Amino acid sequence: MESLNINLDLLYNEIENSRGIFMKDNQRQALRDAYYAGIIDGEGTITITRSFTKNIIKNSKIKNPRYLPLIRVGMTDGNLIHSIQKHFLCGKVYYEGVRKDRPNSKPIYRWVITNRFQAIEVLKRLKNYLIVKNKQCKLLINFCEEWKTPFNKSKGLDPDEILRREDLYLKLKKLNSVGAAATTETCSIRESEVTV
Numbered sequence: 001m002e003s004l005n006i007n008l009d010l011l012y013n014e015i016e017n018s019r020g021i022f023m024k025d026n027q028r029q030a031l032r033d034a035y036y037a038g039i040i041d042g043e044g045t046i047t048i049t050r051s052f053t054k055n056i057i058k059n060s061k062i063k064n065p066r067y068l069p070l071i072r073v074g075m076t077d078g079n080l081i082h083s084i085q086k087h088f089l090c091g092k093v094y095y096e097g098v099r100k101d102r103p104n105s106k107p108i109y110r111w112v113i114t115n116r117f118q119a120i121e122v123l124k125r126l127k128n129y130l131i132v133k134n135k136q137c138k139l140l141i142n143f144c145e146e147w148k149t150p151f152n153k154s155k156g157l158d159p160d161e162i163l164r165r166e167d168l169y170l171k172l173k174k175l176n177s178v179g180a181a182a183t184t185e186t187c188s189i190r191e192s193e194v195t196v
Contacts, residue, residue, distance in 0.1 A: 036084055037129035044073040046123070046136040047176050048143060048169045049114070064156040067165040069119040069140050074110040081109040088125075090118040116144040136175050143168045 040046070052065035071091070075081055078095070085093050091113040098107050113119050120141060127137045148161045157165075 032087055033125050034129040036087060037126040039075075039080070039084070040071070040073055040126065041130055041132040043075055044071065044133070045176065046071055046133045046140055047172045048140065048165070050166075050169050064162055065166075067143075067169060068114045069116050069144055071113040071119055071122060071140075072110060074108050076106040076108060078107075078109040081111045084111050088118075088122050090115070090122065116147060120144045136172055139168055139172055139175070 047070050049068045049070045050065050073081065073084060074096075078093075081093055085091050091111050094110045094112060096108040096110065099105055113122060123137050123141050123144075127134065127141070130137050143165065146164065148158065150157050150161075
């Protein structure tokens with residue numbers, strides 16, 4: 001009877017180990033992570049926001065600029081935005097109505113994460129699949145993981161921490177900057193010629 005218990009224990013351990021491997025290497029989840037990484041690469045933003053207004057300083061004891069991680073995707077397809085939120089089980093979905101200056105446009109849905117713990121979790125799942133925003137992903141993970149909270153909030157952050165956050169903010173701002181807008185004007189007459 002004792003050998004039967006040992007065999008059942010071994011079998012149970014094998015099942016648990018295979019279940020753990022299955023969950024860790026779940027192909028369906030990996031496929032969806034890759035799909036959503038493509039959406040974020042094309043339609044999303046991975047950056048740091050900075051705010052330093054009189055209103056923030058007036059209503060709190062914070063003496064420093066406020067830096068937050070930001071992962072955001074905006075699209076007109078609300079179902080897709082809600083599926084991203086459902087897949088990652090975090091972030092908020094915002095509905096932005098039709099722009100007043102463009103009455104024929106469609107409303108925009110935005111999935112937004114500003115919580116650093118949620119940002120770390122999502123970015124670690126996406127980092128192997130992001131192509132265009134891979135550098136932004138790594139910088140934002142560094143920003144969130146190296147986060148230092150001040151000992152005394154009324155005194156604000158350590159100057160070294162402010163410099164670290166500002167440096168990462170500027171690096172991400174540079175990576176996310178858009179160059180000159182594309183033009184549709186032809187450069188020469190030969191471009192408009194058609195060869196038959």
